[in-house]
């Protein structure tokens with residue numbers, strides 16, 4: 001909407017009292033903050049806009065990603081906070097496995113929620129047995145950083161937690177585990193999982209990223225949720241509840257957007273001075289941005305980044321989010337006709353000098369820099385992202401060949417039935433010629 005007007009002889013005349021540019025400006029920035037913060041509902045944005053002048057909020061904000069990504073939330077009444085101080089009680093649970101491995105090789109993530117502040121930490125894991133070492137590191141980290149000890153831990157009856165009874169006893173931790181077949185008793189972390197997945201889906205959908213980016217999506221979702229006000233905490237954020245001061249917001253950018261990271265090590269004088277990337281999150285404990293190079297196919301961290309927050313390189317065509325097969329990325333438009341306002345340089349970023357406690361010396365961060373996720377870097381400029389476990393055995397690849405080209409080697413792989421059809425009985429249908437059937 002750019003303004004209100006009255007119709008006169010088939011034309012609409014905008015009322016002079018309104019400033020159309022101002023209305024458009026507010027709506028556009030409201031939508032931008034909605035995307036930067038992981039598609040929150042109206043309440044957190046409204047609370048933030050009152051205290052943070054940079055955060056613009058408009059009630060008429062309309063988003064197409066939210067309905068795709070979110071589902072109904074459970075009422076807050078069943079998750080009352082009973083602890084009186086941080087780390088009196090933490091809730092733990094393991095999510096997964098996911099059928100697609102993340103770029104760092106993770107199939108699970110361990111979630112830890114502080115009952116008092118509702119601050120959340122997640123750790124991607126390749127195997128469930130990593131839980132014990134991660135929890136022990138977390139206990140040590142809390143004691144060092146906050147000078148307090150975790151008093152109680154609540155989890156379900158997972159073997160990973162039950163097997164730590166000795167550790168809990170030695171450290172004087174009261175271990176509360178839910179009754180068999182009663183996962184509702186671990187409801188705090190169950191609801192947190194739902195919230196994390198809602199926001200993670202929204203981030204991935206807005207950026208049109210392949211499913212293999214779920215690790216980056218869920219880590220960024222956790223980062224944002226910790227910094228958003230919630231009615232459960234009297235419209236304070238978990239960050240404020242834990243650190244007693246507000247987190248910075250001005251450095252936040254839209255997940256999955258196009259960005260250019262400065263090439264700090266050019267090979268020669270005529271080498272490129274920037275790398276074309278997408279923004280995939282906030283590195284823990286580092287002052288910069290985590291980016292994924294569209295040409296190098298590597299993850300890295302860079303502080304000198306210029307963003308185009310309205311351009312999503314992976315958004316080329318409608319994507320079936322459940323069918324995460326090869327997703328082509330069309331070449332970027334040659335002329336990015338955005339105003340200079342869209343170009344945000346590193347000088348505009350301001351980071352807090354406070355310790356970011358979402359970094360708990362994460363033993364298994366999302367990805368380590370410079371991980372090459374592709375075995376073959378000699379791909380065409382059109383980027384192809386393919387799942388690790390994608391089953392292509394039933395797909396027919398039609399390759400146009402000329403008589404002069406050598407014959408391709410036939411695969412020795414034993415054909416497997418499509419996993420998506422395992423719940424169905426499929427029969428081959430034969431098309432009969434009309435002459436073969438009786439006309440009587």
Ligand SMILES: [Zn+2]
Nearest residue numbers: 039063065066
């Ligand atoms: Zn939204």
